[in-house]
Amino acid sequence: MSALLNTLATALSGGNVRIVDLTQTLSPDFPAIVLPPEMGQSQPFRQEAISKYDDRGPGWYWNNFTLGEHTGTHFDAPIHWVSGRDLPNNAVDTMPAAHFMAPACVLDCTKESAENPDFLLTAEWIKAWEAKHGQIPKGAWVLMRTGWSKHLTDRNDAVAYQNMDATGQHTPGPDTEAVLFLVKERDVIGFGTETIGTDAGQGFHLKPPYPCHYYMHGAGKYGLQCLTNLDQLPTTGAMIVAAPLKLRQGSGSPLRVFALVEEA
Amino acid sequence: MANPLNRPSRKNPIVKTRLPTLPPTTRGRFALGLTAAATEGRFELQVCADCGAVQYPPREACNQCLSVELKWTPQSGAGELIATTVLHHSNDLFYRDRMPWRIGMVRLDAANDKGPSVVAHLHGDVGEAPSRVRLTARLDRSGQAVIYALPEKETPNMADDPQYRETTCDPKFRKVLVTDGKTALGQAVVKALAAAGADLIWVGQAEPWKMSPGLDKLREFPQVAIVPLDVTDADSVNKLAAEIGGKVDIVVNTAELHRSGGIGDRDNTDTARREMDVNYFGLLRLGQSFGGAMKFRAADGQSSAVAWVNLLSIYALSNFAPHGTYSASKAAALSLSQCLRTELGAAGVRVINVFPGPIDDEWNQLLPPPKLGASVVASAIVKALKDGVEDVYPGDVAQEWLTKYRENPKVLELELRGGGM
Numbered sequence: 001m002s003a004l005l006n007t008l009a010t011a012l013s014g015g016n017v018r019i020v021d022l023t024q025t026l027s028p029d030f031p032a033i034v035l036p037p038e039m040g041q042s043q044p045f046r047q048e049a050i051s052k053y054d055d056r057g058p059g060w061y062w063n064n065f066t067l068g069e070h071t072g073t074h075f076d077a078p079i080h081w082v083s084g085r086d087l088p089n090n091a092v093d094t095m096p097a098a099h100f101m102a103p104a105c106v107l108d109c110t111k112e113s114a115e116n117p118d119f120l121l122t123a124e125w126i127k128a129w130e131a132k133h134g135q136i137p138k139g140a141w142v143l144m145r146t147g148w149s150k151h152l153t154d155r156n157d158a159v160a161y162q163n164m165d166a167t168g169q170h171t172p173g174p175d176t177e178a179v180l181f182l183v184k185e186r187d188v189i190g191f192g193t194e195t196i197g198t199d200a201g202q203g204f205h206l207k208p209p210y211p212c213h214y215y216m217h218g219a220g221k222y223g224l225q226c227l228t229n230l231d232q233l234p235t236t237g238a239m240i241v242a243a244p245l246k247l248r249q250g251s252g253s254p255l256r257v258f259a260l261v262e263e264a
Numbered sequence: 265m266a267n268p269l270n271r272p273s274r275k276n277p278i279v280k281t282r283l284p285t286l287p288p289t290t291r292g293r294f295a296l297g298l299t300a301a302a303t304e305g306r307f308e309l310q311v312c313a314d315c316g317a318v319q320y321p322p323r324e325a326c327n328q329c330l331s332v333e334l335k336w337t338p339q340s341g342a343g344e345l346i347a348t349t350v351l352h353h354s355n356d357l358f359y360r361d362r363m364p365w366r367i368g369m370v371r372l373d374a375a376n377d378k379g380p381s382v383v384a385h386l387h388g389d390v391g392e393a394p395s396r397v398r399l400t401a402r403l404d405r406s407g408q409a410v411i412y413a414l415p416e417k418e419t420p421n422m423a424d425d426p427q428y429r430e431t432t433c434d435p436k437f438r439k440v441l442v443t444d445g446k447t448a449l450g451q452a453v454v455k456a457l458a459a460a461g462a463d464l465i466w467v468g469q470a471e472p473w474k475m476s477p478g479l480d481k482l483r484e485f486p487q488v489a490i491v492p493l494d495v496t497d498a499d500s501v502n503k504l505a506a507e508i509g510g511k512v513d514i515v516v517n518t519a520e521l522h523r524s525g526g527i528g529d530r531d532n533t534d535t536a537r538r539e540m541d542v543n544y545f546g547l548l549r550l551g552q553s554f555g556g557a558m559k560f561r562a563a564d565g566q567s568s569a570v571a572w573v574n575l576l577s578i579y580a581l582s583n584f585a586p587h588g589t590y591s592a593s594k595a596a597a598l599s600l601s602q603c604l605r606t607e608l609g610a611a612g613v614r615v616i617n618v619f620p621g622p623i624d625d626e627w628n629q630l631l632p633p634p635k636l637g638a639s640v641v642a643s644a645i646v647k648a649l650k651d652g653v654e655d656v657y658p659g660d661v662a663q664e665w666l667t668k669y670r671e672n673p674k675v676l677e678l679e680l681r682g683g684g685m
Contacts (some may be wrong), residue, residue: 029494031471040535166475
């Protein structure tokens with residue numbers, strides 16, 4: 001083993017590098033993305049035992065499960081959006097393996113999101129963050145920490161997590177300028193959120209609609225959604241491992257996403 | 265008059281639950297004609313096409329002229345009670361639990377004064393002989409037709425007579441699960457059940473993050489409890505059954521998914537799958553989770569488990585291509601409900617299938633009237649429970665389809681194919 005990986009192995013076993021699981025548990029009651037009912041619908045997670053040490057299979061337990069590509073904690077590939085449809089290597093099976101690991105910058109918008117569920121992350125806000133924590137490096141994940149995952153993990157409140165009213169969903173996300181800044185000025189690898197989409201709940205009403213999907217995927221960038229435990233990550237310096245399932249021409253995939261964090 | 269029904273006292277938890285028994289179940293092929301009419305609430309007897317004699321009991325050939333041209337014909341049921349008696353003993357396990365039991369001999373009115381005489385179960389408000397009565401064919405707990413003599417005119421609390429209640433599935437003082445309260449129809453059913461005196465109504469709510477203002481209004485009813493239930497999720501169905509399955513007396517399965525379109529309107533199976541997942545597999549999951557406890561509790565005192573109502577569609581009888589995949593899912597549900605009927609029927613729990621024509625909702629927006637209001641279907645469901653029938657076809661469209669289907673199902677299919685309906 002190389003000296004570098006040997007050091008990592010030692011750090012992992014010795015606890016100097018900690019693994020933080022950023023994944024929500026897939027269960028049937030995990031809230032699915034809401035679209036108008038006349039449109040195609042993403043299947044929620046469903047699970048049924050094939051056998052459970054019983055007459056269907058006396059010595060073993062296993063399940064069948066079904067779900068949409070964008071269910072639970074999941075990865076978005078550029079092909080997911082019309083703006084990224086013609087890019088090379090734009091699906092989860094063709095994306096470069098080198099992209100499975102990347103460093104992360106965690107933007108803590110917890111306070112703003114608690115005060116305003118429709119909080120929009122702006123380019124100004126990001127520049128102010130950089131003034132404190134340094135410039136977002138090229139090829140980094142930008143993770144928008146909002147505390148939103150705690151609606152599920154701490155309170156099991158899917159209604160608050162979805163936060164819908166007669167005008168649709170109200171959850172925080174980036175505005176158009178912020179997305180363009182991250183794509184064009186910082187060349188990030190992708191954008192991650194704790195909410196059900198990388199765009200704000202009211203992102204349909206921005207210009208263009210769903211700017212994070214539109215510009216990120218249009219530039220070959222990725223998305224991560226329904227993340228949790230972002231509060232256990234350092235502001236900078238965590239290494240994200242996000243390798244989606246190798247689905248033929250998959251637009252995304254549920255995945256186990258985690259971070260390597262070096263203890264101070 | 266019958267004593268008004270009181271709310272039953274709470275169940276004594278140290279007394280063994282009585283197990284369900286059935287009254288005599290076996291009928292010959294010809295007698296099933298009587299039951300077939302009774303499943304829709306009609307009293308029919310065979311009438312000889314050659315000599316006009318009304319036949320009872322059902323038979324192969326006329327008891328007057330031996331003609332085999334016997335036609336099932338609706339009867340008014342008017343007749344004269346000529347004798348009564350009270351049974352104090354029976355070796356039949358069902359009747360042993362229900363003694364004493366009053367029966368009588370009734371001569372049906374007939375033009376030629378040759379109306380048949382019928383041994384009938386007597387409603388408690390039927391007096392001593394001689395007196396005028398109305399005969400009706402009712403379904404007993406075995407699901408077979410038996411003949412009941414009712415007083416000539418309505419009497420107070422008539423539905424509360426204990427002997428008569430053995431043929432009804434009245435929601436009064438019963439606990440009911442309405443599987444989907446998010447639709448206008450589900451909400452109308454809850455309101456109709458509350459008005460009919462249901463003791464407790466659990467109302468299922470799937471995907472609670474999708475709002476349903478009408479559902480919130482139901483919270484104002486003191487007997488309503490809104491519970492999480494998603495019939496597409498076996499875990500959700502099992503969890504609710506574990507919590508309340510031992511208390512549910514009536515299931516009203518209002519959960520359905522309806523999209524328009526046939527085979528060529530889409531190039532994938534996603535929508536059809538979801539229709540099947542709710543309309544067919546939903547019923548299957550509910551049956552697997554709730555059926556067992558209902559069978560066990562089918563003789564559990566005054567408020568026993570008694571009925572299961574399925575919201576089907578008249579399109580279950582013959583495919584309506586503009587709503588083709590929905591029709592297919594309802595046909596599958598109809599077939600499965602017949603399986604459920606056999607299984608629950610073995611314990612005396614009635615399965616009621618409701619076949620409405622198009623309902624006036626958002627998915628039928630482009631269909632021309634007549635369309636059924638939700639409250640009309642809800643009333644039909646409660647009436648079916650009170651009457652103890654098996655099949656109801658609410659509305660003009662359903663009635664027209666049914667008539668044509670009965671006349672010749674192939675002609676109905678051909679008419680639908682030609683767009684003539």
